[in-house]
Amino acid sequence: MRRQSAVICLDLGGSFIKLGVMNAQDQLILLDQHKIPATSWDDFTALVRRMIAQHHLQFTASSAVAISTAGIVAPETGEIFASNIPAFHQHSLANELGALLQRQVIVHNDADCFTLAEALAGAGKGHKVVFGAILGSGVGGGLVADGRIITGQNGLTGEWGHGPITLTEVEIGGVVRRLPRKACPCGQKGCLDSYGGARGLENLHQTLHDRTASSVEIIECWQQQDALAQQTVQAWLQIVGQPLAYTINITGASRVAVGGGLASVAPLIAALDEVVQGYVLRRTAHRLVVPGEFAHHGGMMGAALLALQNTHSL
Structure with a gap:
């Protein structure tokens, strides 16, 4: 059955946070980019909520959030280990951000997300x-x-x-x-x-x-x-x-x-x-x-594809 809901895509790097959307036609569109608040969890989550709110017309209430992030994601707990980004280091983004946004949040390492994008839709x-x-x-x-x-x-x-x-x-x-x-x-x-x-x-x-x-x-x-x-x-x-x-x-x-x-x-x-x-x-x-064919936004694309594999709401 064809999905109707877009996927909200976030890429969390050492310097910037990027927001995009994968629409129902599986097209990835970059919407916004800001310098990431590197040290404050409250400032980080406030920025994420603000970025999503500013582009709310691109999504639906059932849109999941797919996150590609620097650092290691513990598979058992979802805890992020990214010592160079203290704002969310040792936080469980899927659980904590999901509760704040009231959306399903799926998080994975950026290199893994890039590889998935290449394997499913790119050079691989x-x-x-x-x-x-x-x-x-x-x-x-x-x-x-x-x-x-x-x-x-x-x-x-x-x-x-x-x-x-x-x-x-x-x-x-x-x-x-x-x-x-x-x-x-x-x-x-x-x-x-x-x-x-x-x-x-x-x-x-x-x-x-x-x-x-x-x-x-x-x-x-x-x-x-x-x-x-x-x-x-x-x-x-x-x-x-x-x-x-x-x-x-x-x-x-x-x-x-x-x-x-x-x-x-x-x-x-x-x-x-x-x-x-x-x-x-x-x-x-x-x-x-x-x-690779997705050198610039492979992380976001891979995260969105991962969300499509793992969420039942799309």
């Missing part, structure tokens, strides 16, 4: 197992199988950016270079996050060449055949490509959809795919690693 459509590789300021991930998000222990699945897995040696132009295992804010040492995302690329450039440059500058110089930038990207491809291939071997993913800022650099993702194809147990005829 038609694939049984899809891995979402987030290469933004840091490294994150999500896993979808048979159209469902795989949620593991403590809400953690697909976190390939953390754990002591970073290479300590890379080969650049036939010369082996040693790399220090850097301390990670997660508390471990040697995480891929230290060298893998945009900030990691900058760290790697500084480590290899003792030069400071932004990830945008490094990528631009790489595309212009600059020698130092080429060395940095060559090392980055090894550092990121090996654990990504390992992740594919473990999960059985036949498509990796890349999100985050680095996903917008098509030649970089194509180069990453070529490296990964060389490391996986069986090379595929099709591309394994591709840019």
Whole structure:
């Protein structure tokens, strides 16, 4: 039976809160955006209520709220662990915000939501197992199988950016270079996050060449055949490509959809795919690693699709 109610979509990031709607035609429309009140629960909930009220004509009384959020969502309690956003850190958004809004609220991690959007409607459509590789300021991930998000222990699945897995040696132009295992804010040492995302690329450039440059500058110089930038990207491809291939071997993913800022650099993702194809147990005829189709609002779209899977009111 065709649903009649729209889905209210919220994306909660470290800096902004975005409001959107997925209408009855499954179109996602961005409605509003504000700087998130990062420290006050009362200010945060007041802003959410105000944003929804201002756009109430887009919804119905039965519209559920689908939230894509930074941080970890505990599967048993719904408690959010997002230490960089104290406003809702250790709050159960589904229960507490649901009571305030008098609506059904569904909450999930943003990387997982992105992966679900890609698996159901984007670059991973038609694939049984899809891995979402987030290469933004840091490294994150999500896993979808048979159209469902795989949620593991403590809400953690697909976190390939953390754990002591970073290479300590890379080969650049036939010369082996040693790399220090850097301390990670997660508390471990040697995480891929230290060298893998945009900030990691900058760290790697500084480590290899003792030069400071932004990830945008490094990528631009790489595309212009600059020698130092080429060395940095060559090392980055090894550092990121090996654990990504390992992740594919473990999960059985036949498509990796890349999100985050680095996903917008098509030649970089194509180069990453070529490296990964060389490391996986069986090379595929099709591309394994591709840019995601929902780089900007994949979290909100995935949250809305999750709401459609889990709510009985639509």
